[in-house]
Amino acid sequence: MIEPPEAPHHVVEHHRNAGKWFDIAMAVAVLIVSFGSLYVSLHTGHTMEALVEQNQRLVRAQSTPILQYTHGNNVDGEKVLHFEVRNVGTGPARVAWARLNVDGETYDRWSDYALGAGTDLRRLPLQNAPLAPAVLSAGDERPIMRWPRQGGSPELAAWDRVEASRFRARATACYCSVFDECWISHMNGDVPRQVVSCENPEAIAPRGNSGH
Template structure:
């Protein structure tokens, strides 16, 4: 039988001191801790980037509706115009839009001249021709930069003196018109607005029930 010789530890070689093992363990623990902190910071940074990107996307898709009123058209001709324009950066889905004159709800903007005639006590013959135009907006989607006409009355269509007096009265009374509405973005973020100086009010959703949109929208 062949015996394998046993290797013996050289004489005088002692075990590593205890503090050395403790130092090695602490070093490994610190390295693991540093790696964990680095991973957490990286995760927090990525999360912040994701949230920032989401905010940028929403900011780039936020609609802002403005009420527009004028008495001259793009050709510098006399024309009474009432419209709503999307001046934001994203599409606006209009759920409802109400129009009032002197506090009275108008189901159609075609009724505006008659209401002005009534309040201003103007006499307009029944056979007088009042060529107004109107458009609906409720339920529509306004892309950025798009303007939707709600009411239009061209001065060149006024051929009667009494109708001309009414035309001028409607022009003067534009300041007594008020418009309110509710619209949403593509992310279903919704706002109510009275088109005044204050910012639109964020709401959970736009409720169409209980509102009568102008022009039958």
Template sequence: MEEPEVHSHHHGGHSGHRWFDITASVCAMVVSFASLYLAIHHGHVMQEMAEANARMVTATSWPQVSYSTSNTDVTGQFTRLRFSLTNKGVGPARIEGMEVSYEGKPVQSVQDLLKTCCSTGGKPSGLAWRLSTANGEILRPGEEKDFLQLDKSANEELWARVNDLPGKVTVKACYCSVFDECWVTDSRAKKAAKVKACPTDWAQYGD
């Protein structure tokens, strides 16, 4: 009589030694967790690097526009009153809007300003001005833009009133960076305020 065949059962992945199998399983889990941690950490590092690069690009493109006045000409004589915007930042500034007020009341042009401050109507006699609107202009870093120049009049009384303008005029300008980040600079404030978008309710100052 033939003896029945005896089939041995092989369990894949098992050595037959219980503690060895447990140790191998634990090691595999540790390696898996370590790989997962390294992948997550690498993702965080890459994200931080991307954010740092974005901040660096933004910082090197940051504009800073300020308002100033002067009552001297290029020779230092007190013969010209200038109203200026200057970009003191490191990136270009796009001027999106301006509001000029005299004693708290917005004016929309140089004629309106001079009529309000210094004359009963029309252009004050003997007073010459140069006007260059800043709206829509792009100021390079370090560039100064005179948006109004008034030359000294032969009429001393009139010039005295004109020369007193800086103390009674307030200027607000909204400007944006190349990344469409926007700020409002106000001659009454110490620093510009960041805004989501330039105001649309200003009495725009222009020609």
């Protein structure tokens, strides 16, 4: 009986070593691919979070109200005191309250400021509308008070008093956006101070949740 020749031991060992290194190379390749996939997933997750945050900022920027208070004493060449508030922002403003402080006196209504001591509103040719509570859309203007200079001596004296003091008047309002982000502002170009709510205006909103 003829037996097949036995393969040399070094050849068998070579094949075993080759198979061993192939297995190691495949395992390393799988690890590299796994780590690569994990990195891509993490990077994609961070990118998506950044995009979501940027989108939220963009939406807020496009929905942030900014109130501006103006006043003057002339309309079409006539002596007319006028006070108005315009929403110059990009979103609607829900005005919760508004006040006017003049020489230490605080008024919730501009007409009370015009009345003064002992002046009868019924005797004044005065048009007025409350600023709060109200909703001002972006671009809307709310005429608060319009008062032509006419009438007798008491009415003219009251008109002149308001005309002389209107530059010392400081308006303050608390208003919120559609996202229930609220601010207190003097409506004169100042940076609005963000608060948690207009019901509790002294509670400052936490950092990182700021608007304008």
